[in-house]
Amino acid sequence: MALIGRFLFVLAVALAPAAAAAQPAKTQNARPATVQVPTLDEDGIEAWSEKLDRYASVLTDTIRAWPNVLRYMSSFNFRTGPTGKEDSVYHLYELDPERFAAAVARARELAREAPAMPELDRAAEAFAQAIEGMPAVFNEAAAYYGSGEEYRFDRLEKGKALHPRIMAAIEPYLATLPPFLFQAGQTRRALNGQELAMLERRDGKALRWHMRRLHEAGLDAAVHIPTGPRGSFNTAGFEAALKTYAEAVAAFRAWRQSPAGQDDVAAVSRFDLDAPESFLRKLREFPQAYRLRERVNVQWELLVLGAMSDYHDFWAATLKPIQHLRETRRSVVAMKSMPAAKIDVPRLAPDRLEAWREKISRYLRVLTETNSGIDAWHRYRDWVDLKRGPTGRERSVGGLAEIDRGRFAAALAGARRLAATEPRIEALDRLALAYADAAEGIVEIVNEANAYYQRRDHTTDKLAAGKALHPKLMAAFEPFLAARGALSETVQNVRASLDAQWIAVIEARDGRTRDWHRERILLLGREVNDSIAGSASRDLAAFDAALARFAEAVKDLDDAAARREVQGGELASRARAYLGAVRDYRGKLGQPGRHPSLIDGERSSLGLQYSIMVGVAER
Known part of the structure; x- marks a missing residue:
């Protein structure tokens, strides 16, 4: 603490003579008042x-x-x-x-x-x-x-x-x-x-702890750097602080490479987590430049002149993930959940299997047609403090997203009709009815709130109406999210069981033909594509399991083609390319040394490669 005080005290005295002269004599060279932090x-x-x-x-x-x-x-x-x-x-x-x-x-x-x-x-x-x-x-x-x-x-x-x-x-x-x-x-x-x-x-010694510790240690090193090229440089003090900072960087590096670190880092991939390493490299240049300053002064001058900017770039880079983690934690509220239905899918005859698959496909369309409800939730959650509601101190007000009443109503009516049709899947059908009821409850309040924010009324009423709308929105969203989560998980689980039976039917009927390989590639590739979204939220176990199943299917197709049992052709080529790209993506989750925007960009690229593979398979 005293070190910071000395540094800034010297800064005030050495570099602001005119400013000091303009102040009353009793305040010249006075150390700024200390802020007292209570126990909190x-x-x-x-x-x-x-x-x-x-x-x-x-x-x-x-x-x-x-x-x-x-x-x-x-x-x-x-x-x-x-x-x-x-x-x-x-x-x-x-x-x-x-x-x-x-x-x-x-x-x-x-x-x-x-x-x-x-x-x-x-x-x-x-x-x-x-x-x-x-x-x-x-x-x-x-x-x-x-x-x-x-x-x-x-x-x-x-x-x-x-x-x-x-x-x-x-x-x-x-x-x-x-x-x-x-x-x-x-x-x-x-x-x-x-x-x-x-x-x-x-939280344990996780990302935010490391970012805060790195900033603290980085500041301890930075304060030893003179404020101008002609200033004195305490090399012993700097070297000691640099050693401490290097240890903090090494601890952060080791944590990033650990399984827990890779999981945490995957969620903040857009931030520059390599800034602490870059700042360490910059700090390590100072001792040698200082020793050589009599012969080569330009390097020392440039380092000192850029030192404060370098430190503040590092400071800004450590602050961004801290703020993101703070906002993410603030957006998490305890909300009621609804468990997915446990459905034991029986062994079905081919005609019954096709009927089940069609019903599941139609339930998936219901979820897709009502995506605007979940979009509205995500947009609202991204900017508001869900526990307190709008405060007026937000950095930006993002509003919500409008729900198309006609499309929403048609989808929910379809869900109710579907629940009453054969084949009856009782537990799933009950979830669909619960979802239809809950989803109906968000339409009017979401559209009212969306219109309020879209008109920018919050700029004239200091968010008074926004604060009043918040508890109503939360009361509507809670059952909607619970029912949607339960329905979606149940549908996905049933679909996975039906897909496995469908592949077995094709094999029993025709053998491991090219159609069998094609269906297997499509179904398991879809699992991978669906689980990529989970990887963004650190659901890596499900992602890895889906990826392993897809990799096995791709290798089986290649092996069959090598034995000349089937023609691999463009499908095999596209499947290999998609598998390789997904594996590269998986390897970069939590990996040090990558560009901050890499993960988001690759996730979009994978979606395109998946679509191309599906297009080839369905020709």
Whole structure:
């Protein structure tokens, strides 16, 4: 804790002389006030942690201003500005006005939100005021001090005119960044002990625990890096902190490769979980660059100038999966469930088997035709806190999805007719009737809520109607989800039993012909395709079992073709390609070193390959 204080205290004193001079004498060089973190229960820890993480995002979203400040102050005398006699000038970067505006709005909003952190909230508001106008000033300066090097053509005459405006932006930035950064870091470190203990007790040393630990250890290493190329570098302290951070990275790497880690990581594949490794490689460059700085100073200068941006990139990367896991946990509520029916499918004669298969196929169509109900639920669940309902503090309001009344009603009427037709499958038919009743109950309330959010009424009534609609939505969704889950699972289980009988019928009737292999490839391939969605939610056991059965079917077709018993042809080729792609996908679930968007992209690609295989098989 003291280390962070020393670092930011030095930052405030060494890099903000003009800002300090503008302050009353009694406040110059004063250490920012310390935020006191009370002993908190689990809800309190989560509330403090989320607010601190959102304050951190204000810093990470605006950190691009820092290298501009450092580069400008390294190029020119702080007070006099450009003279036209400078040997070299660092280029400046453009700042994203929209990103800065969003960060300013977020800081001001957080400062008014509970839990109150008075010292930090005041620092955040002051920082927001300081950075509000920075993009306009620095983007004009970046055009001048950019790759076009306009300053070379007028011998810095425009630079002299820009200097007062640039300094007017830099001075409040340097006056407000240190206290905000200090208090955000100090409060986070004070809370970390409680949060890490809570996470280990509740979830074990899983992904969020590792992300928080990595950030803590990464900060301990980063604070040893000097704020400018001419600053002192405590190599012994840095090496000790680097060793601790490397150990945290190694522990995270080992956890990622464990079965539990692979399961957890599969659910957050779109995030950059390799950022801790990248940051470690960057940190390891500092000691050698420092030792060689007398002979090769440029590497040391570039490392130091980019150090804070590198740290904040790492910080942002660790925050994203933490927030995702927090939102995922918040979206889970205790809801009533309905068990799937246990149906022992009898050995059926071929004509009865065909009738059962047709009925199951029609039940599947009922589920497909009512998908808009589950789509509405998923869309609502993705943005709202299901326990509390809309609060008005959401980052975005996603609404729901409209249900087509006519299509929904026709599907549910079909389910009721189907339940009364032969062959009677009593337990399944009862579930279908329960589903029809429950599904009817969501239509009006979902469409009312969808219209409210689609009209953007929530922007004018501060979500008052949204808050009133929430308990009604939950009361309607609960029986719908329970009945749909039970019906879907039962239908899938019965279909699997019927498919096995159907393959046996073909074999008994015709032998292991090409049609037998084709049907087997189709049926087991469908199991794999269906289970890929389960792999996204970490249902890997079912996925692996389906994949093993499909792999056996593909090899059996290849072996039969090799013995010239059947023609493998394009079907065998497409089946092999699909199997190989699925196995590659399975290998990448939880695997370190992949691009964050890889899993989502491959899941879509697998659906296309499956469709091509089915098209070839059904010719």
